[in-house]
Amino acid sequence: MRSRIYDNIQSLHGTMPLWGVDYWVPLGDLFVDVNILEQVSSGRRSELDDLWQDFRTRNSNYRSLDRIGLGKEQSRVSGLAVLNRNTNLMVVGKPGSGKTTYLQKIVSECNNGKLQAQRIPVLIKLREFVDDGRKYAYNLEQFLGQLWRLSNADIELVLSQGRALVLLDGLDEVTGEAGKQIANEIERFARAYPQVQVVVTCRTQSQESRFERFDYVEVADFNEEQVRAFAVHWFWTVCVDAGNGETKTQEFLKQLFREENKAIRELAITPILLSLTCAVFQQTGKFYSKRSKLYEEGLELLLVQWDKLRSVERDEIYRDLSLDRKLELLSYVAVKKFEQEQYVLFEQEELEGYIREFMGIERRDSRGVLRAIASQHGLLIERSHKVWSFSHLTFQEYLVAKWFCKAQKWDLLASHVGQQYWQEVFFTAIELGNKPEEYDEIFHVIKIETDKIMIDNELQIFLTWLNEKSSSLHTKIKPAAIRALYLSMLDPDIEISNELPKSIDPKVRNIILDKYKFDVNIDNPWEITLDFALNPSKFPDFAEIGIAQELHPEFAKILIQFSNLVSDRYHNKERFSTWWLLHGHEWDKSYRNVLIKYRNICHVRKFSLSQKKKISSYCYANQLLMDCLNKVTILNQKIREQIEATLLLPIGEIKKANANNKPSN
Incomplete structure (x- = not known):
């Protein structure tokens, strides 16, 4: 029997479509074994x-939402190994998660005698x-008998x-x-033939009720290991030249795992x-220069093209919405949640409420839309x-941005600049x-x-003070960068990025802030300031950009006195410690x-916790502003x-600067 159907199975299931490529590819060239989670997400009680x-x-x-609620480790089982349990399986997963390819691999491995050879x-x-099954009233025994060309007695024996x-x-x-008839038939068939192994795939959330005698698992x-393996297979399959495939793979993975491509x-x-x-x-040989284009294509792929490619028709109320209207609905939902302090998770009732508000429908219908x-x-x-x-958090962020851009509510968007x-x-x-x-x-x-x-x-x-102090320095660096440099070294208790000075003026890139702290309020400000003032040659980066200041004669005299005073620290630490006490x-x-x-440094400043938070938000907002400025080339x-x-x-x-920049009448 297996020998008779071998060629037919290989012909039907030995190749697979590959998104972005106009031809089908051998299954074995691309397949990466899926991992199975034994606990289905929607069944958890958290x-x-x-x-x-x-x-x-x-x-x-870590931005991915996939592991939310799963703790640090979630047991994963090989998709092929899980078949060895000899239990019926309901395999659920997201659209495009590899469920169909997974079944193709199972049938191919079984056909070759490598899995479930009996x-x-x-x-x-x-x-x-x-x-195909309508003329058999969806009866699986009759359908399989016709498919395998077996008599009623033989199919019953098998x-x-x-x-x-x-x-x-x-x-x-x-x-x-x-659909109801087919679901009922699957349950009946599984009850009638408990020795047969049945595996069913279904998109997550598509089933209102559970099948009896089926273990539910999730793709x-x-x-990271699977991403890398898939990329290797993808480029080696698509690229005609093996050397080119290897080069493309290495460059792709190198760029994908850069921090900016998180x-x-x-x-x-x-x-x-x-x-x-x-x-x-x-x-293109790169990712889109505008990542939003990739997000847009990803959403369109999931919202429209994936079902279209598979010739799947849906009959829910949600089906009649245009792509733009679906995006508007999802954007509305995304914004409603993102403007809250807890911006990720919805209670189901809350989520259904947003759908109901947007579509003007009854609660029961909103639940159907959510399931769709x-x-x-x-x-x-x-x-x-x-x-x-x-x-994906990325899709939510994209939809939120799209909502603000379409509504052009820039002031409302800007109100979140410190978050x-x-x-x-x-x-x-x-x-x-x-x-x-x-812009x-x-x-x-x-x-x-x-x-x-x-x-x-x-x-x-x-x-x-920050402005006055920065203005006292004689340097070619932009004044704002000097202000940022001082600000970034303000207080270790205040969360401040060291990147802001370099974002404003790249000339400060050679200053290693962790090593060359100067003129700042630190635990022992006298030590580094003294060292810098009396030994400027030890700080060539500062000298190069003109930060070093000329010493006032009286100040120089005092520094030398202090220098002589503390020299014992390096020669007789015990004696110095006694004096210091x-x-x-x-x-x-x-x-x-x-x-x-x-x-004009080392002022004692006691900021409250609230003020420290404001300073952190302020520094972050300025960093964000500079990052955004550096992404735009067409701004006035x-x-x-x-x-x-x-x-x-x-x-x-x-206000003074803006008044001076106003055009005169």
Whole structure:
């Protein structure tokens, strides 16, 4: 029997389509074994707050939502190995997660006697079974007897002895009355022939009820090892020349795993989206210069093209929405959540409420729309029982940015400039804009909202000092970069990026901030400042850019006295320690007074916790503003210069600068 059907199976299932390529490729050239999660996400019982806390603890260096609520490790089983249990399986997964390819590999391995060699394999695509099985009233015994050309007695013998491996692909793709009949038939068949192994695939969230006597497992997103293996297979399959394939693979993986491509890497964890990413790279030799274009194509692929390519028809209310309307709905939902402090997870009732608001439908219908979005596109995922999120944070960020750009509510977008989790939204919104006048307005309101963060008398006094101190230096570096340099070394308790000075003026790139701290309030300010003042040759980077200041004669005299005083520290540490215990506090206070008088540094500042948070947000917002500026080439040059010139200035100085830049009548 196996010998008779061998060629037919290899012909039907030995090749697979490859997204971005116009021909089918051998299954063995591309297949990467899927991993199976033995605990289906929607079946877990986890509190929303626990899931949120789990996400927050990992979000500093891990953006993917796939592992939310799973802890550090989730047991993964090889997709081929799980067949050895000899149990019936319901394999659920996102659209494009590799379910069909997985079944093709199973039937091929079985056909070659490498897996379940005692069984006769068959793979039935259920969307085709709707027509092919209708004349048999969807009776699987009769259908298999006709398919294998066996008599009733022989098919009964094969099935009763459990000599069949029946693979049924795409339960979610059969709907309506035929879909109900087919689902009922699968359950009946499994009860009638418990020795037969049945494997059914279905999109996540597509089933309202569970099959009896089936173990439910879920196709896991690719891990890094699988991403790398898939990329190797993809480029070696597509590139005619083996050497070119290897070169392309290495360059692709090198770029994909760069820090700046973290958002793209987050998407490329399912075969369909990884194929799209590979196809873009194959055609252009790089990722899109505007990453938003990749996100747009990924959404269109999941919303429209994936079902279209597979000739799948849907019959829910959601089907009649145009692509633009679907994107508007998803954008509305994305914004509603993203504007909250907890911006990732939805209670199901909350999510249904947003759908109901947008579409103007009844609650029961909104639940159907939610299930349709989840089953057809996998863009909304049930992470735990009645707790949902977007499938990818990147898609949510893109949809949020798209909403603001379409509504042109730049002031509302700018109000979030100090919140770090909005960074990708700002970057994407900047990419989506394409008119110079739009950029003028966007950057104008972002700058206003950034400066508002520091509306506090003490903080304005601090910015005034920052401006005065920076202005006292004689250097060719942009004044804003000097202000940023001082600010970045302000206080170890305040979270401040060291990248801002370099973002404003690349001339400061050679200053190693961790090594050359100067004129700042640190634990022992006298030591480094003294070393710098008396031995400038030890700090060539500062001398090169003109930061070194000429010493006031009186200040130089005092520094030399202090230098002689502390020289014992390097020769007799015990003696110095004894002296320091007796006189150190008074000496340190005197020295600080000298630095305040001659250097205008080392002021004692006691910021409250609230003020420290504002300073951190302010620094972050300015960094974001500069990053956005550096991504845009068509911004009015005068506006760019005006923004840079007024960075990190007190509001009074900004008003003066803006007044001076106004055109005269």
